[in-house]
Amino acid sequence: QVQLVQSGSELKKPGASVKVSCKASGYGFTTYFINWVRQAPGQGLEWMGFINANNGPTYAQAFTGRFVFSLDTSVSTAYLHINSLKPEDTAVYYCAKWYHFGSGGFYDYWGQGTLVTVSS
Amino acid sequence: EVVLTQSPGTLSLSPGERATLSCRASQSVSSNYLAWYQQKPGQAPRVLIYAASSRAIGIPDRFSGSGSGTDFALTISRLEPEDSAVYYCQLYQNTPPVTFGGGTKVEIK
Numbered sequence: 001q002v003q004l005v006q007s008g009s010e011l012k013k014p015g016a017s018v019k020v021s022c023k024a025s026g027y028g029f030t031t032y033f034i035n036w037v038r039q040a041p042g043q044g045l046e047w048m049g050f051i052n053a054n055n056g057p058t059y060a061q062a063f064t065g066r067f068v069f070s071l072d073t074s075v076s077t078a079y080l081h082i083n084s085l086k087p088e089d090t091a092v093y094y095c096a097k098w099y100h101f102g103s104g105g106f107y108d109y110w111g112q113g114t115l116v117t118v119s120s
Numbered sequence: 121e122v123v124l125t126q127s128p129g130t131l132s133l134s135p136g137e138r139a140t141l142s143c144r145a146s147q148s149v150s151s152n153y154l155a156w157y158q159q160k161p162g163q164a165p166r167v168l169i170y171a172a173s174s175r176a177i178g179i180p181d182r183f184s185g186s187g188s189g190t191d192f193a194l195t196i197s198r199l200e201p202e203d204s205a206v207y208y209c210q211l212y213q214n215t216p217p218v219t220f221g222g223g224t225k226v227e228i229k
Contacts, residue, residue, distance in 0.1 A: 035218065044206075044208065045220040046220070102152050103153070104152035104170075107167060
């Protein structure tokens, strides 16, 4: 069955970096886009961008610069790297598999989420 | 950029009642591009409805989606206690590719 398994919670100081992983299994990893979605405490869902093996990364406007998406296709794993962390980066970060349907699409599988806490 | 506005912010109903959640787009969109998700506390979202009215695999038939143009709705015909959650609509478009509504919290009395 399809699974996206994310790395565990992280506690970081402001200015540090963090790398969140998302290991996929049960489907052709290079065929589908992996998206990243942020959810700040008590807030809604915010689309960060996506990446796939053929097209590279695309970032939402609010996530250009300090946020980097990457893939290691040899281990079917996507990564979210956040540099120069700020307290406002404190959030749960989800990876989600995009299912393209006709001219649209939706997220059919999600990782369990990774809580990143930025605090001095 | 199309903005999705969900209402009401919170819906408090009793088991067995009908819930109707609204998602309004700031301009007309294709129905194929609209999905609904349910998120329970501490869990990742899960898809309920895609293409505005198609139920995802394993979703009970008490969940239904409708609408077109700028106005879309998610209806839960007979609320059950486990339906307590936050519900999000999501739009796929060109730029940016994905947008979420602000969410509606459904509370079961």
